[in-house]
Amino acid sequence: MESRAEGASAETSADLPERWIPRSSRRAAVRDGLRAYGLIVAMWVRSTMTYRASFVMTALGNFAVTAFDFVTILLMFAHVDSLGGYALPEIAFLYGTSATAFGLADLLLGPMGRLGSRVRDGTLDTLLLRPVPVLAQVAADRFALRRVGRLGQGVLVLVYSLAALDLDWTPVRVLMLPMMVISGAVIFGAVFVAGAAFQFWAQDASEVQNSFTYGGQTLLQYPPTVFSKDLVRGVTFVVPLAFVNWMPALYVLGREDPLGLPDAVAFLPPLVAVVCCALAGLAWRAGLRAYRSTGS
Amino acid sequence: MRLYIAVAAGGFRRYATYRVATFAGVFTNTVFGYIMAYTYMALWDQRPRLGGYDLPEALTYVWLGQALLATCAMMGGGFESELIERIRTGDVAVDLYRPADLQLWWLAVDLGRAAFHLLGRGIVPMVLGSFVFELALPADPLTWLAFLVAVTLGVVVSFAIRFLVALSAFWLMDGAGAAQMALLAGLFFSGMLLPLPVFPGALGEVAAVLPWSSLLQIPADVLLGKHTGWDLAAAYAFQAGWAVALLAAGRVLQSVATRRVVVQGG
Numbered sequence: 001m002e003s004r005a006e007g008a009s010a011e012t013s014a015d016l017p018e019r020w021i022p023r024s025s026r027r028a029a030v031r032d033g034l035r036a037y038g039l040i041v042a043m044w045v046r047s048t049m050t051y052r053a054s055f056v057m058t059a060l061g062n063f064a065v066t067a068f069d070f071v072t073i074l075l076m077f078a079h080v081d082s083l084g085g086y087a088l089p090e091i092a093f094l095y096g097t098s099a100t101a102f103g104l105a106d107l108l109l110g111p112m113g114r115l116g117s118r119v120r121d122g123t124l125d126t127l128l129l130r131p132v133p134v135l136a137q138v139a140a141d142r143f144a145l146r147r148v149g150r151l152g153q154g155v156l157v158l159v160y161s162l163a164a165l166d167l168d169w170t171p172v173r174v175l176m177l178p179m180m181v182i183s184g185a186v187i188f189g190a191v192f193v194a195g196a197a198f199q200f201w202a203q204d205a206s207e208v209q210n211s212f213t214y215g216g217q218t219l220l221q222y223p224p225t226v227f228s229k230d231l232v233r234g235v236t237f238v239v240p241l242a243f244v245n246w247m248p249a250l251y252v253l254g255r256e257d258p259l260g261l262p263d264a265v266a267f268l269p270p271l272v273a274v275v276c277c278a279l280a281g282l283a284w285r286a287g288l289r290a291y292r293s294t295g296s
Numbered sequence: 297m298r299l300y301i302a303v304a305a306g307g308f309r310r311y312a313t314y315r316v317a318t319f320a321g322v323f324t325n326t327v328f329g330y331i332m333a334y335t336y337m338a339l340w341d342q343r344p345r346l347g348g349y350d351l352p353e354a355l356t357y358v359w360l361g362q363a364l365l366a367t368c369a370m371m372g373g374g375f376e377s378e379l380i381e382r383i384r385t386g387d388v389a390v391d392l393y394r395p396a397d398l399q400l401w402w403l404a405v406d407l408g409r410a411a412f413h414l415l416g417r418g419i420v421p422m423v424l425g426s427f428v429f430e431l432a433l434p435a436d437p438l439t440w441l442a443f444l445v446a447v448t449l450g451v452v453v454s455f456a457i458r459f460l461v462a463l464s465a466f467w468l469m470d471g472a473g474a475a476q477m478a479l480l481a482g483l484f485f486s487g488m489l490l491p492l493p494v495f496p497g498a499l500g501e502v503a504a505v506l507p508w509s510s511l512l513q514i515p516a517d518v519l520l521g522k523h524t525g526w527d528l529a530a531a532y533a534f535q536a537g538w539a540v541a542l543l544a545a546g547r548v549l550q551s552v553a554t555r556r557v558v559v560q561g562g
Contacts, residue, residue: 054470061476065483072489076339078496079346084338207320211327219331226338231330 033133040140048145055146062149066103069221070095070157084226089164090253091223096158097177097245098220101184102213103151108185109192111141113213116199116206122294134288138196165253173252176266180252183269184244188213190276191239197280197287216241224250224258232258243272299396300404307408311416318416325362325421332358333429347493352432353520354491359425360516361488363418367410367447368454368511370482372475374409375402375455379462380471392554399546402462403455410451434521442528446515449535453510456542457482463546466553481506487513507538 048055073095077088086094115138118124127137167173195209202208216235224232224246236242236259243265250257251266311318333355340351349357365371379402382388391398425431434440461478465471483489485508492503492513503509514531517523523531 054472057473058476061473061480064480065476068480068483068489071484075490075495076335079494080339080342082342083335202316202320204314204316205320207317207324211324215324215327215331218328222331222335222338227331227334231334 036132037136044143058146092161099154104185105188112196186273190280193280197283200287303404304408307405486511
């Protein structure tokens, strides 16, 4: 697989008109990293497409298993007309925004969950030797295109909710939508990176990360009124997942914020996303520096 | 018999080795338990006695689901990925030479694993959940004993299904598709999403007679005291019936596979 990996990326880079850029500036470094990420992802996509039927099946499976979350909500609504004071289209809006944002982060950065196993068996050393940022390599490691299944079901539910909601779509509300999805994906992405950094120390504890990623996403699918105030406070001020969709979505839906925060917090997600990225970046550096190979 | 006990003990020890992973699993189960418990509270708030459960029973059901998720391997995991890999690489030929039965060997491994998961990943989330939520845990030790029997039968049913899934690799080479289908069915029909009596109409009735209801729904109902006397015997008979039928199907498939399929490898 390794030799194949080298071959594929060499071939693709030859196709590109862009020349290799010396890492003279930070911007160039970022561009370098993104390009490497793109090349590795392209390689894995090509490898996935070799087994097309297998890809279609696993993508459909991914779609179905993640859609179970919405099936649960539908089963609940077979018995009630509202949950926590929210009607089905409103919950579908929360679900759709959270699942789409998370689906994007999961598709682009999901492989980071595997870092712990690479630390454990020492194969991270291979990545350290390559002249490509480790973060880019880890993020693209065994890139799984089947995760479009999760993204797909999120988008479908979001589209359904937009059709079913009876809202006055002012320009601000319309603009909120891409802002939410992009900022939300970035916040979840930061959680993925921070979680991966944590795995440098706690290699076997990679499952803890799932609590904040998959668990956080499950939490955000339901209205905040369902949960205790302390839990809502926790995901607002400690792990700021509430900014992925709750805060901005409550504004779009014209709902009261259960914590009584001012309306302005609805516009904070981009800022929160930037801060999260900075913190995740610091955690990643600290983690990478602390890395000791297994030595066996 | 002694051999299989030793194998089961090995399965137990193998999972007990990774303490940090166990801690991480407990943490995740607890977080999901909290999230689901709140959603159930919102639902039962509007429909008290939904599906015949009151709120403490419904919340107990949530935490039982978290406790049994790993134990009954509702999302897969455990021996089948290993067996699939051995079939794919041809290592299974070595297993078939051994003076031990392939199915019983892996059953012993899986029972050892399940025992560890029940102790290591089942108890702590339940206790943590009971600190925050009012649960309907029985005081009678006999009910707990009856529950353990139901869980054991559930693990055997779960094993029998996953053994069939793993054997499909003899023909399909790549077991990922079959494993994924099994995962979907396991999550949906075990009652992990919502208790099966809450499923609307015919869907709930169909789900109740499928083997997956042995994994969570029946053990949970036994613990909640919904099955007593002859009803309990009927519940056990249902689980045991599926276990025997599916294990027998596994035997048939195994003999067909070993007779007709050329094992890979050089």
